[in-house]
Amino acid sequence: MSWLSRAGARLVPAERRDWAEAVWAEAQEVPPGWPRLAWRAGGVRLIAREGQMVCRIGTLLLFTAAAGAAAWAAWPGPASHAAMVRADIIGAVLLLAGLPLLSRWLLGPPGNRMARWLRVGCYAANLALMPTWAAIRLFLGSVPRGGHDLHTFHVFQAPGIPGTSVGDAHPKNAVWLLIITACGLAAILALTARRTRVAPATLAIGAGAGLVLGGVMFAVDPLGFDTYVTAPWLHGTMTDPVPAGRAQWLAALCWILLFGAPLAAGLLAGWRCRVPGTPGQVSAARAWQGVAAGLVSNGVGALFVTVLGTATTALLLRSARVRGLLYHGQHLTASAVYGRELFASQSVGRYLLLCLAFPVIGALMGVFGAGAVNGLASPQPDGGRPPGPPSPPGPAPLPDPPDGRLAEAGAGQDRLPGRYGDGDGEGDQSPPGLVGAGLGRLP
Amino acid sequence: MSRVTSRPEFSAQTLSVLAALSEQPSQWQHGYALAKQTGLKSGTLYPILIRLSDRGLVEACWQAEPQPGRPRRHLYRLTAGGLASATGALAASAQQQPSGRQAAAAGARDARQPSGHGVAVPVVR
Numbered sequence: 001m002s003w004l005s006r007a008g009a010r011l012v013p014a015e016r017r018d019w020a021e022a023v024w025a026e027a028q029e030v031p032p033g034w035p036r037l038a039w040r041a042g043g044v045r046l047i048a049r050e051g052q053m054v055c056r057i058g059t060l061l062l063f064t065a066a067a068g069a070a071a072w073a074a075w076p077g078p079a080s081h082a083a084m085v086r087a088d089i090i091g092a093v094l095l096l097a098g099l100p101l102l103s104r105w106l107l108g109p110p111g112n113r114m115a116r117w118l119r120v121g122c123y124a125a126n127l128a129l130m131p132t133w134a135a136i137r138l139f140l141g142s143v144p145r146g147g148h149d150l151h152t153f154h155v156f157q158a159p160g161i162p163g164t165s166v167g168d169a170h171p172k173n174a175v176w177l178l179i180i181t182a183c184g185l186a187a188i189l190a191l192t193a194r195r196t197r198v199a200p201a202t203l204a205i206g207a208g209a210g211l212v213l214g215g216v217m218f219a220v221d222p223l224g225f226d227t228y229v230t231a232p233w234l235h236g237t238m239t240d241p242v243p244a245g246r247a248q249w250l251a252a253l254c255w256i257l258l259f260g261a262p263l264a265a266g267l268l269a270g271w272r273c274r275v276p277g278t279p280g281q282v283s284a285a286r287a288w289q290g291v292a293a294g295l296v297s298n299g300v301g302a303l304f305v306t307v308l309g310t311a312t313t314a315l316l317l318r319s320a321r322v323r324g325l326l327y328h329g330q331h332l333t334a335s336a337v338y339g340r341e342l343f344a345s346q347s348v349g350r351y352l353l354l355c356l357a358f359p360v361i362g363a364l365m366g367v368f369g370a371g372a373v374n375g376l377a378s379p380q381p382d383g384g385r386p387p388g389p390p391s392p393p394g395p396a397p398l399p400d401p402p403d404g405r406l407a408e409a410g411a412g413q414d415r416l417p418g419r420y421g422d423g424d425g426e427g428d429q430s431p432p433g434l435v436g437a438g439l440g441r442l443p
Numbered sequence: 444m445s446r447v448t449s450r451p452e453f454s455a456q457t458l459s460v461l462a463a464l465s466e467q468p469s470q471w472q473h474g475y476a477l478a479k480q481t482g483l484k485s486g487t488l489y490p491i492l493i494r495l496s497d498r499g500l501v502e503a504c505w506q507a508e509p510q511p512g513r514p515r516r517h518l519y520r521l522t523a524g525g526l527a528s529a530t531g532a533l534a535a536s537a538q539q540q541p542s543g544r545q546a547a548a549a550g551a552r553d554a555r556q557p558s559g560h561g562v563a564v565p566v567v568r
Contacts, residue, residue, distance in 0.1 A: 018505075019517075022503075026485070029516070030475055039485045041486065046486055046489050
């Protein structure tokens with residue numbers, strides 16, 4: 001039974017293990033039979049409660065169900081290149097399941113509630129990508145049975161026997177997809193881990209900016225990312241390489257947001273980061289928050305537009321109703337529809353470029369944003385107050401004692417709280433570090 | 444108009460644990476002894492002890508010299524702050540007659556008094 005108690009205690013956080021072991025040790029004093037069994041059952045309950053087993057098992061079940069549903073939806077039939085699609089699905093599921101364990105081991109669990117929500121969103125997005133990518137890749141490898149579609153296929157894809165499958169037209173995309181998925185997941189898991197000390201406000205600012213960026217990008221390029229606008233609902237798209245009207249403005253807004261969203265996020269995250277310490281520590285803390293905000297901003301933006309874009313393209317291939325909605329009022333021949341499906345499917349691969357390039361741009365702009373805050377916050381000759389949220393009024397100055405001696409420095413002032421996290425009970429209580437000092441005072 | 448009710452600092456079960464610990468505040472006590480005194484099961488008693496320890500009201504340590512063939516036991520007693528808090532909380536509970544006493548009694552579920560009524564809050568020495 002002792003090995004069982006030790007194994008059970010391992011499930012409990014280190015600071016609680018003594019308590020779990022105490023229950024099992026005390027069981028020896030309880031009369032044998034039902035009372036001892038009931039005592040041990042209480043110990044199991046304690047382990048389940050302190051080890052947050054219900055939460056962990058619930059998360060595991062939810063992930064298993066979601067990953068199973070995504071894999072089932074993505075699992076291909078007997079096409080010639082189905083094996084590769086299957087390998088990709090298995091690889092993606094293994095990445096999604098394994099990387100959090102690695103991250104927890106290296107960097108600790110999620111630091112706060114916002115971090116958890118960001119992880120959940122990122123996982124949902126990656127799971128949603130599995131069936132959409134599979135559907136698009138199977139479409140690209142399927143040779144039409146004849147007519148103009150077959151001709152178009154031969155021109156844009158490859159030669160092949162009508163009605164069969166020619167295999168994966170772009171096998172490199174599959175490998176890149178796995179690599180980018182691994183990098184993106186690793187980045188998000190690291191940024192949301194406790195030991196990297198990214199403030200919840202920084203994550204929220206970055207995610208908000210990223211959703212705006214992704215939403216605008218999707219409005220411009222909902223059917224594959226291309227050099228010109230692919231939105232069927234905007235004037236001049238699909239036929240005119242130069243966007244006009246609203247499309248022109250939206251395209252300009254995309255460029256502004258690509259650089260402006262992470263810059264603003266970095267600026268805001270750096271501005272909110274008020275930490276005690278030397279000027280070097282303060283600057284480093286602000287720069288880190290800025291980088292994190294920029295990375296999250298453009299990473300979330302790229303992921304959001306990729307999920308929406310690939311899902312729209314996959315629905316275009318599978319659903320006549322969606323085709324009717326997208327090209328409402330346009331009288332397209334079957335061949336024209338096929339051409340647009342083929343074009344959209346081929347352009348979808350370029351979203352991968354976004355997922356690679358956007359976070360790099362975001363990190364750079366985030367540094368600039370935080371650097372601007374550091375510039376504004378540099379020591380001012382007039383002793384001006386550094387930027388940041390208005391601080392509460394300090395304690396009233398102590399009156400001079402009647403005997404004329406000066407009051408002791410710091411007397412009557414409360415110690416400032418040194419808490420990290422969002423106040424949900426999981427904040428790190430360790431002393432301020434180089435980059436995370438005082439983040440707990442962020443709202 | 445919403446009615447605002449003040450929430451007691453300790454639950455009835457926690458009060459019963461505090462009462463048991465404050466009977467002999469200088470003595471280290473075992474979990475099983477506390478369970479017998481309060482009538483609480485281990486799955487309820489130990490989370491209470493953990494919360495009290497987190498708040499600095501209870502201190503815990505491992506038995507220095509275990510009995511041969513037996514594992515070391517975990518021991519508990521009130522800290523100075525815990526004793527003060529327990530005294531205040533138990534006194535406040537005793538004053539809230541009859542509701543406080545009934546709540547403490549219901550939480551205690553003393554096996555010797557199955558009805559659960561009339562359990563006197565121990566006097567803190």
